[in-house]
Amino acid sequence: MDITQNFVQLENFGHSHSAPAYVLKINTPEEVHEAFHLAKKMGLTVTARGAGRSYNDSALNGGGIVLDMSDMNAIMRWDKAEGLITAQPGVTLEQLWHKVEPDGWWTPVVSGTMRTTLGGCLGANIHGKNNFKMGTFGEHVVEFTAILPTGAEVTCSPNKNADLFYSIISGLGMLGIIVSITMKMKHIYSGLVSVDAFPVRNLHEQLTALQDGAPNSDYIVGWMDTFAGGSSLGRGQIHAAHYLHAGDDPNPRETMKVQNQVLPPYIFGVFPKSILHYFMTPFANNLGWSMVNLAKYIASQRKHTFRQPHAAFHFLLDYVPGWEFSYGKGGLIQYQSFLPKETAESAWTEMLRLSLKNGLPSYLGVTKRHRPDKFLLTHAVDGFSLAMDFKVTEGNRARLGKMLQEFDEIVLRAGGRFYFAKNSETSADTARAFYGEETVKKFKKLKDRCDPHGLLESDLYRRIFG
Numbered sequence: 001m002d003i004t005q006n007f008v009q010l011e012n013f014g015h016s017h018s019a020p021a022y023v024l025k026i027n028t029p030e031e032v033h034e035a036f037h038l039a040k041k042m043g044l045t046v047t048a049r050g051a052g053r054s055y056n057d058s059a060l061n062g063g064g065i066v067l068d069m070s071d072m073n074a075i076m077r078w079d080k081a082e083g084l085i086t087a088q089p090g091v092t093l094e095q096l097w098h099k100v101e102p103d104g105w106w107t108p109v110v111s112g113t114m115r116t117t118l119g120g121c122l123g124a125n126i127h128g129k130n131n132f133k134m135g136t137f138g139e140h141v142v143e144f145t146a147i148l149p150t151g152a153e154v155t156c157s158p159n160k161n162a163d164l165f166y167s168i169i170s171g172l173g174m175l176g177i178i179v180s181i182t183m184k185m186k187h188i189y190s191g192l193v194s195v196d197a198f199p200v201r202n203l204h205e206q207l208t209a210l211q212d213g214a215p216n217s218d219y220i221v222g223w224m225d226t227f228a229g230g231s232s233l234g235r236g237q238i239h240a241a242h243y244l245h246a247g248d249d250p251n252p253r254e255t256m257k258v259q260n261q262v263l264p265p266y267i268f269g270v271f272p273k274s275i276l277h278y279f280m281t282p283f284a285n286n287l288g289w290s291m292v293n294l295a296k297y298i299a300s301q302r303k304h305t306f307r308q309p310h311a312a313f314h315f316l317l318d319y320v321p322g323w324e325f326s327y328g329k330g331g332l333i334q335y336q337s338f339l340p341k342e343t344a345e346s347a348w349t350e351m352l353r354l355s356l357k358n359g360l361p362s363y364l365g366v367t368k369r370h371r372p373d374k375f376l377l378t379h380a381v382d383g384f385s386l387a388m389d390f391k392v393t394e395g396n397r398a399r400l401g402k403m404l405q406e407f408d409e410i411v412l413r414a415g416g417r418f419y420f421a422k423n424s425e426t427s428a429d430t431a432r433a434f435y436g437e438e439t440v441k442k443f444k445k446l447k448d449r450c451d452p453h454g455l456l457e458s459d460l461y462r463r464i465f466g
Contacts, residue, residue: 003022003023003024003038003065004022006022006023006024007020007021007022007023008020008021008023010023010049010052010059010060010066011052011060011331012052012054012055012056012057012059012060012331012424013052013053013054013055013324014055014056014324014327014331014332014333014334014392014424015324015325015327015329015330015331015332016055016330016331016332016333016392016424017056017057017060017331017424017459018060019057019060019061019062019063019459020062020063021047021060021061021062021063021064021065021066022044022064022065022066023065023066023068024065024066024067024068025068025071026067026068026069026071026072027071027072028072029147029153029179032067032147032177032179033147033151035065035067036147036149036151036455038065039064039065039455040453040455044063044064044065045061045064045065045454045455045456045457045458046061046064046065046066046067046149046455046456046457047059047060047061047064047065047066047067047173047456047457047458048066048067048069048089048119048123048173048177049066049067049068049069049070050069050070050089050090050116050117050118050119050120051070051092051115051116051117051120053111053113053115053116053120054120054124054421054422055332055333055334055421055422055424056420056421056422056423056424056460057424057458057459057460057463058123058124058172058173058420058421058458058459058460059120059458060458060459060460061457061458061459062459064457067177069089069090069117069119069177070090070117071090072088072089072090072179073087073088073090073091073092073095073117074087074088074091075087075088075091075095075096075099076088076180077182078099078100078103080100080103080104080105082184083100083105083184083185083186083187084142084182084183084184084185085099085100085182085183085185086180086181086182087118087180087181087183088118088179088180088181089117089118089119089120089122089177089178089179089180089181090117090118090119091117091118092114092115092116092117092118093107093110093111093113093114093115093116093117093118093121094114094115096118097110097114097261097310097311098258100185101188101191101256101258101261101310102256102257102258104187104188104189104252104256105185105186105187105188106185106186106188106310107183107185107186108130108134108140108184108185108186109126109127109128109130109131109134109135109136109137109139109140110126110128110314110315111126111128112314112315112316112317112366113315113317113318114311114314114315114318115318118178118181118183119173119177119178119181120421121137122137122138122141122144122168122169122178122181123169123170123171123172123173123178124170124172124419124420124421125137125138125169125170125373125375125377125378125379126421127368127370127379127380127385128219128314129219129220129221129241129314129368130218130219130220131368131369131370131371131380132214132220132368132369132370132371133214133217133218134186135371135373136170136373136375136378136380137169138166138169138170138373138375139373140183140184140185140186141157141165141169141181141182141183142157142182142183142184143155143156143157143160143165143182144156144157144165144168144169144178144180144181144182145178145179145180146164146168146175146176146177146178146179147176147177147179148175148176148450148451149176149450149451149452149453149455149456150450150451150452153179154176156168163446164176164446164450166374166375166376167375167376167377167442167443167446169375170375170376170377170378171376171377171443172377172420172458172460172461173456173458174447174451174456174457174458174461175446175447175450175451175456176450176451176456177456188243188244188256188310189243189244189245189246189247189248189249189252190243190244190248190249190252190255190256191249191252191254191255191256191257191260191261191309191310192244192249192255192307192308192309192310193218193219193241193242193243193244193307193308193309193310193313194241194242194244194248194305194306194307195239195240195241195305195306195307195308195313196238196239196240196241196242196303196304196305197237197238197239197300197303197304197305197306198237198238198303198304199235199236199237199238199297199300199301199303200222200234200235200236200237200238201232201235202231202232202233202234202235203224203233203234203235203345203348203349203352204234204345205234205235206222206224206234206235206236206238206367207341207344207345207367207384209222209238210222210238210367210368210369210384211341211369213238213240214369216240217240217241217242218241218242218243219239219240219241219242219313220238220239220240220241220368220369221238221239221366221367221368222236222237222238222239222366222367222368223236223237223238223239223296223300223365223366223367224236224365224366224367224386225293225294225296225297225365226293226352226355226361226362226363226364226365226388227286227289227290227293227294227356227361228293228297229352229353229356233349233352233353234348234349234352235297236297236300236365236367237296237297237300239313241308241313244307255309260309261309261310261311261312262311263311263312263315263318263319273319273320273321274321274322276320276321276323277320277321277322277323277324277325277326278326280320280323280326281325281326281328283326284326284327284328284363284391285391286359286361289361289363290361293363327391327392328391328393330391330392330393330394330397331392332363332389332390332391332392333389333390333392333400333404333424333425334387334388334389334390334422334423335362335387335388335390335404335407335422335423335425336385336386336387336388336418336419336422336423337351337385337386337407337411337416337417337418338370338379338380338381338383338384338385338416338417338418338419339381339383339384339385339386339411339414339415339416340381340382340383340414340415340416341382341383341384342383343383343414343415343416344383344384344386344414346414347410347411347413347414347416348386350410351407351410354403354406354407354410355388355403358399358403360390360396360399360400360403362388362389362390363389363390363391364387364388364389365386365387365388366386366387367384367385367386367387368384368385369383369384370382370383370384370385376439376442376443376446377420377435377439377443378417379417379418379419379420380417381415381416381417383416385419387422390404401425404423404425405425405427408425408426408427408430411434412430412433412434416434417434418430418431418434420460420464426463426464427463427464428463428464428465428466431464431465440465443465444465
């Protein structure tokens with residue numbers, strides 16, 4: 001393997017962080033072994049990268065080796081009778097649902113984009129709009145095989161190598177490289193979900209709607225107008241969705257076809273979405289986005305129920321390809337906090353007011369309902385999450401970083417947690433505080449066992465674990 005010709009600058013999805021690295025394309029498990037040998041020989045560290053959709057530095061490795069796993073993307077086995085699928089880590093959620101939905105199945109947990117890879121989904125242990133009911137992505141894994149930096153190849157399940165199962169999933173790619181995953185899909189009776197949409201006037205109503213609506217919904221998510229203040233702080237709209245039951249859809253075979261799920265590439269059948277982000281750029285400022293948020297809130301006032309394809313409901317981030325470029329050359333930072341249901345309202349009230357006071361409003365706010373899980377580096381709580389998007393400029397980067405550190409302090413005081421597919425400003429001290437010393441020690445012990453020479457590192461790992 002000659003890596004000297006592949007030293008390139010990589011960015012995170014938000015284009016707010018970058019780092020140069022030696023990039024190696026990985027096609028087989030054998031090449032993972034070779035990469036570890038090469039890294040040890042050259043005194044370099046290794047990070048795996050899938051689609052590069054993380055908002056932070058988890059797939060960056062400044063000066064080290066980055067394994068591009070995107071070509072390791074074969075679906076090796078699909079049992080449509082049992083709903084079991086075995087695939088390589090570079091398979092995307094898009095490939096996955098394209099394969100299973102025509103046979104009456106759906107991926108039980110998905111992110112807001114279908115472009116993420118299975119390896120990335122497990123490294124971050126992603127959640128969806130149904131976390132309160134279906135948990136995280138890792139809870140639907142039957143088993144996986146990973147290559148450790150020691151050269152060992154281990155197969156893990158909840159009953160076999162369970163300590164590695166619950167730590168490699170959520171482990172940010174720092175204990176081993178997953179090369180094969182077997183998952184259980186969710187049986188569905190239609191390619192559509194039924195969606196109830198209704199407005200909420202403030203943060204209290206928003207969290208109450210999530211809390212009360214979750215037990216009676218299959219999915220529930222809130223949008224928040226993060227520019228609204230005063231008595232309207234936290235206002236927005238709730239979308240609660242339900243699977244259709246057998247017989248509810250008169251033509252399920254048709255609605256489950258891939259061509260009836262994909263997001264159209266054109267608006268009104270004419271205007272290509274691929275250039276839409278250029279037209280969004282002039283609005284990517286405080287005034288423009290405040291107008292967009294106000295218009296969306298006004299449009300959300302009508303309570304209504306409608307049916308929507310699974311892909312259209314879930315993958316909102318894919319509606320406008322390249323939307324992240326509209327934020328400009330400084331990019332964006334997404335900050336997501338997870339708060340217990342008892343403290344969420346007071347903590348987010350303080351954070352939203354602080355962002356407005358500082359003139360650094362979030363351009364987007366998304367809320368979800370959550371429950372705890374058993375994974376080692378878990379971000380989950382019995383409560384809620386709020387994801388916020390912030391535009392980064394040369395003029396505001398320092399102020400924004402300082403404010404997000406203040407957010408961290410508020411979240412910690414409220415007993416909250418963080419999610420490392422997103423937060424890029426969280427410090428090692430903060431990470432240790434919310435994980436707890438016992439969890440950090442356990443992770444470090446597993447790290448010493450699986451990676452005694454410290455080959456697996458990323459910019460994120462160095463930031464939060466030193």
